[in-house]
Amino acid sequence: AYVHRHEIGFPVLKDVGNVVADKFGAERTPEVFLVDERRIVRYHGRIDDQYGVGYSRERGARPELSLAIDQLLAGEQVATPQTEPVGCHIGRVKPVEPTGEVTFTKHIAPILNEHCVSCHRPGEIAPFTLGSYEEVLGWEDTILEVIADNRMPPWSADPAHGSFSNDPRLSDRDRELIITWVDNGMPKGDPNDLPPPPEFAVGWQMMQPDQVIKMRDRAFSVPAEGIVDYQRFVVDPGWTTDKYIVAAEARPDCRSIVHHILVYVIPPDAEREDIRQIVAGYAPGALPLQLPEGVAIEVAAKSKLLFEMHYTPNGSPQEDLSYLGVRFTERKNVRKLLRGQIAIDQEFQIPPGAANHRVAATYKAKADEYLISMTPHMHVRGKSFKYVAHFPDKRSEVLLNVPRYDFNWQLKYVLERPIHLPPGTEVRCEAIFDNSESNPTNPDPTITVGWGDQSFDEMMIGFMETVPVENDF
Known part of the structure; x- marks a missing residue:
């Protein structure tokens, strides 16, 4: 289906039982092995560097496989014979006899239901589903990698500042349970221990719309x-x-x-x-x-x-x-009306090569209100984002700190408890941009970058949602 959907013009064969992958020692998908007429591997690695861990380039990717093919056909040595493949682990059956008290049905399924299945289910944004024991098998190495790197569940807020009701992060206990379960060969467990699957409206994360x-x-x-x-x-x-x-x-x-x-x-x-x-x-x-x-x-x-x-x-x-x-x-x-507020700067200019360019904007509360949520917004040069409240009594408080902003995960941070903003409170938003060559998502580090709609332009917006202290009705 994938081959037909993308109209791939070259032969694609299914590697049943990972026979070919095992012979080459392939670990990830995609992973390329370019062989010459003597069946000697002349290039091994990725197709290009368009995609990496946590980033994708919209332009300027280096076509490493294409360059290797051209050099090989020209009778030349491949200039870069090895690159690091990036992608999911190739799932393999583990030669470990399942054992131990930590089981899928009793311990792992509840964790996945709470933290993963809202996205990892049919029709949602995740690339694979995790709703059953059979669906999880083969993904264990990838799961271990992404929880070790804190890539999953996606969350970018610094835990030192603020408590958020939609924080999806795993507890230390949940992490240890998953690691132990995989190390023990992933025993399935008693079917009677399996919790009921979460209920979702068909096609919707919220209740059925009006x-x-x-x-x-x-x-x-x-x-x-x-x-x-x-x-x-x-x-x-x-x-x-x-x-x-x-x-x-x-x-x-x-x-x-x-x-x-x-x-x-x-x-x-x-x-x-x-x-x-x-x-x-x-x-x-x-x-x-x-x-x-x-x-x-x-x-x-x-x-x-x-x-x-x-x-x-x-x-x-x-x-x-x-x-x-x-x-x-x-x-x-x-009783109360939700209001959208912003701190915004549309006049900034990020110099070429600047690795830590600072842009700030402020929202000033004109009425007595509660802050409900915050959503920082930048594009691919965005590096970090911080909200700091300066209260009329001269107190200051970091409301949200996102030290590693990720354009691929534009998250709303919903406060566990609304924060009171008396009239005159200023919420200062500070964004740091990386327009240097060291930023792998940077389309062009040689130009000055300003406000624009496309992701190769930039934006600086601190979205906020507030409700009044006094009832509207």
Whole structure:
């Protein structure tokens, strides 16, 4: 199916039982072995350096395999005969007899259900599923690697600052259980110990929506390769009365090409989109908007919605018709209105080669309010991001520190307990950008970089969500 979907023009054979992989000693997929007419390996490693651990290049990748082939066909020595392959471990049956008290059904399944299955299930963003014992087998080496590197579950906040209700990280005990289970040969355990699988609404992470709104009336065509400009589609949802949204989820139709979605409200009297009120967003790792009881987003009658779409071609032509699901409540059930706030700088200029360029912006609270969540946003040169509150009584507090910002995981950080922002409180957001050659995702370290929509441009936005201390209604 993969070969046909991507219209691969060269022969592809299935390595049943890993026979060929074992003979070559291959450990990862993809991993290349280029052999000459005497069956001597002349190049071993990756196809190119477009993808690495935690990054992908949109341009400027070095075609290492292609260069090796050209040199070999020209009768030359391959200049770089060895590179480091990057990818998932090739799953193999372990020659270990399962033993021990730590079992999948009693210990491992509950951990996966709590921390992994929301993404690692059919139709979601993860590349494989982890809903059963059989599905986990073969992924154990990859699982051990990503939890050791703290790559999974994805989370970038410094634990020294703030407590967040959506923190998915594994406890030390959970890590040790997984390691012990793999070391002991992954015993399955008693089927009676298996917990029931988590329940998810069909196709949705939130509860079934009251209304589904498509981004437009027809699919958008994405080419096989190249850079696709940000697409913006304005949609009339048909709201003839004021709406009070309590849950919203943006969902990609073709997940393999949708990098992110942002859906904004355009009020009926607005001349342009208002970036301060986001209804929902989708990015790898993002959760749907689900507000506490009594809190809602107020949307005026006759408002429109703006879908901002960022597409990344995946090697074959695709079509996408993404959509938004929303749940409503009546005004009588609403006590407080959720408000979108931002700290933003659109005038910065990052010099060529700068490895630690600092950009700052401030949001000042005009009313007595509670801070609910924070979402830092930069592009591929983003290095770190910090929110610091400066209170009227001269106190300061680091609200959120993201020391290693990752463009691939644009996360919302929802506070476990809302933070009181008295009038006059300033929330200062500080971003560090890396425009140097040492940044593997940097498209071009030789240019000055400013604000722009594409990921090879940059942005500096500190999104925040607040609710008033006093009830609105």
